Amino acid sequence: MSGEASVPQDSQQWTLDLKNDTREMSRMLPWLTQISETESLSEELVHNINLVLEELILNTIRYGYPKIDDLAAPSNHWIRIQLQLKNGFWDLEITDDAKEFNPLGQAAPTKTTRIEDLKTGGFGIHLVRKLSHSVKYLRENDTNYIMIRFSQK
Amino acid sequence: MKFGVDELSSTVTKVTLSGRLDMDHSEEIDERFAEITENSAKHLIVDMSEVKFIASIGIRTLVTSAKTLKKQGKKMLLLRPQGSVEKVLDIAGITAVIPVFGEEASALSELE
Numbered sequence: 001m002s003g004e005a006s007v008p009q010d011s012q013q014w015t016l017d018l019k020n021d022t023r024e025m026s027r028m029l030p031w032l033t034q035i036s037e038t039e040s041l042s043e044e045l046v047h048n049i050n051l052v053l054e055e056l057i058l059n060t061i062r063y064g065y066p067k068i069d070d071l072a073a074p075s076n077h078w079i080r081i082q083l084q085l086k087n088g089f090w091d092l093e094i095t096d097d098a099k100e101f102n103p104l105g106q107a108a109p110t111k112t113t114r115i116e117d118l119k120t121g122g123f124g125i126h127l128v129r130k131l132s133h134s135v136k137y138l139r140e141n142d143t144n145y146i147m148i149r150f151s152q153k
Numbered sequence: 154m155k156f157g158v159d160e161l162s163s164t165v166t167k168v169t170l171s172g173r174l175d176m177d178h179s180e181e182i183d184e185r186f187a188e189i190t191e192n193s194a195k196h197l198i199v200d201m202s203e204v205k206f207i208a209s210i211g212i213r214t215l216v217t218s219a220k221t222l223k224k225q226g227k228k229m230l231l232l233r234p235q236g237s238v239e240k241v242l243d244i245a246g247i248t249a250v251i252p253v254f255g256e257e258a259s260a261l262s263e264l265e
Contacts, residue, residue: 025176047206047237054208058176115223115250120216123245124209130244 008152011039011085018057020065020077020098028053028081035083041090045150048131049092052148053081055124056094056103060144064098089133090150095143102137103128103146154178155203156185165264166195167232167257171203174211183214190221196264197222198257202233212245219251228252230260 016031018024029050036046057079065077079096106125112118128148129135138145154177157169166189174182190197199215219229231253234242242248254260 022176044237050206051208051241054175054210058208058210109246111246111249113249115216115219118216118220118246118250120213120220121209123212127209127241127244131241 008085008088010087013082013084016081018079018081020061020079020096022058022061025054025057025061028057031081032083039085045090045152048150049083049090051131052092052128053094055128056146056148057081059101059103059124060094060096060098064096064101064144085152088152090152092148092150094146094148097143100139101144102139104135104137154181156182158189161198161261164195165198165261166193167198167200169200169203171205173206174204174214175206175208176210179210179214182211183217186214186218187221190218190225194225194227196227197229198232198254198260198264199229200232200257201238202235204234204238207238207241209245212242212247215247215251228264230254230263232257232260 014031014035016027018027032046032050032053035041060079077097079094082093084091103125106122108126109119109122110117133149133151136147138147154172154174155170159167159169161167168186168189170182172178197218215229222229229251231242231248231251233255234253239248239253242253252263254263
């Protein structure tokens with residue numbers, strides 16, 4: 001019995017496609033909530049995936065594409081988010097056709113105890129690293145791939 | 154997202170936030186904080202106890218406001234951040250810079 005329990009089954013692959021507009025980001029939490037209810041994810045895991053998505057998708061939309069104002073306007077751009085339990089880990093993969101951007105190239109914020117010395121930005125990628133098991137970035141065929149792995153909790 | 158303002162004394166304002174400090178609410182929260190920190194010249198206690206989620210965009214708002222207050226010789230204190238919100242503030246290094254209190258009374262005595 002214990003042998004069976006130690007080999008978790010892979011889940012189905014969950015997919016969400018977004019346009020490159022920050023207003024599309026409000027679709028991420030309902031998507032994640034639906035997965036959480038079906039797959040019985042822990043509150044902590046849902047929080048961490050939610051935060052990682054907020055940080056990385058905002059970065060991609062803000063800095064990876066020219067701005068668009070009309071959500072109904074046809075967009076040739078795409079951002080695909082996929083989540084799957086595989087080999088005992090929850091693997092989140094973000095693929096997009098934004099300009100090349102390796103989020104792992106950003107340095108962590110400098111530690112300080114003085115408000116004057118604290119920078120107002122640069123927290124996002126630091127949080128992504130700290131709240132996940134591992135993060136990888138790949139650029140191939142004019143596509144960005146970010147793979148974020150979470151421990152199953 | 155709710156944003157409540159209480160004038161606790163002639164020198165201290167309390168802002169009570171609830172809900173999510175994320176992309177969807179950042180513009181509104183930024184504006185409300187800017188109104189308070191740029192005009193009041195008072196210390197600010199930010200009650201975080203009802204905040205369920207904070208992303209870096211919300212952290213940026215807190216840091217910007219704390220910097221504005223510092224220039225006026227005023228302080229920002231955080232009150233009762235919960236669970237994952239406190240963890241995120243810790244990881245980002247915010248709790249090392251903006252003091253966190255468990256009780257309003259102790260936060261107030263810090264400002265007296």
